[in-house]
Amino acid sequence: MRTFRQQQHRPKKNTLIIGRDKVIAAMKEGKQLERIYLSQTIHGPEIEEVRALAAENQVPVNKVPVEKLNGFNISNHGGCVGVIAKVQYQDLQDTLSFIIESGDIPLLLMLDGITDVRNIGAIARTAYCCGVHAIIIPDKGIGALNEDAILTSAGALEQIAVCRVNSLMKAVDTLHLNGIKVFASEMTAETSIYNCDFREPAAIIMGGEEKGIYPALMKTSDISFRIPMTGNFESLNVSVATGMILYEIMKQRSL
Structure with missing residues (x-):
């Protein structure tokens, strides 16, 4: 099934850090970046430093044609542009410790391969x-x-904690070490959502609409489940499916 992809708008100039020296300085100062764009043709020690700092700070690096950087309507970028993060990312273990110490029953969402920003926004709102x-x-x-x-x-992404990690499988290990059971939503699973106990500490993995959950990540989950459907249709929209799952969890936890 074909899915409509929202056109990605170029970032506004006031969110850009222009030039390799400024990008390096920003990361050393602890400024959070959404991603870094590097021209495909640039090399050298400073670029290696950019890459090393980006890996350390879990900032995605995209190698792009120089025309893309020129399309930002900026000059003197030297083949390197950083985009300031609109969301303040949190450390996963620090976040889990805070939840557990507060006495709440942890509930987390893990998003794998969801590329449509509208779906991400809708998921965060719900x-x-x-x-x-x-x-x-x-x-x-x-x-x-x-x-x-x-x-x-609707601003929920600025209110809810977002943890960006360099490996979802390592994140699952961290969840397990903190006593959190990991559930995976999979339309072909044998277990129905109604037979899952979500009253315990839980994390839910949601996969992208085109490829679903990465198979190796699926294997790390404790339970996979499906949302029952009538009729013969390929799948639910991922943000709609997430909403249905979360309301089932909320219902179980409120009874």
Whole structure:
């Protein structure tokens, strides 16, 4: 099934850090970046430093044609442009410790391969309304949490904790070490959502509409479940499915 992809708007100039020296300085100062664009043709020690700092700070790096950087209507970029993050990312373990110490039963969402920023925004909006403590995203392969995503979320992305990690599988290990059971939403699973006990500490993995959850990540989950459907249709929209799951969880936890 073909899916409509929202056109990605170029970032506003006031969100850009222009030039490799300024990008390096920003990361050393602890400024959070959404991503870094590097020209495909540039090399050298400073570029290696950019890459090393980006890896350390879990900032995605995109190698692009220089024409893309020129399309930002900026000059003197030297083949390197950083985009300031609109969302303040949180450390996963720090976030889990805070949730557990507060006495709440942890509830987290993990997003794998969801690229449409409208879906991400809608998911965040529902997650915030349903008491999700944090959303876990990878540093690559997910839509940018830009102004469009924040607008679609009605500001929820600025209210809910977002943890960006360099490996979702390592994040699952962290969840397990903190006593959190990991559930995976999969339309072909044998277990129905109605047979899952979500009253315990839980994290829900939601996959992208085109490829679903990465198979190796699926194997790390404790339980996979499906949302029962009538009729013969390929799948639910991921943001709609997430809403249905979260309301089932909220219902179980409120009884």
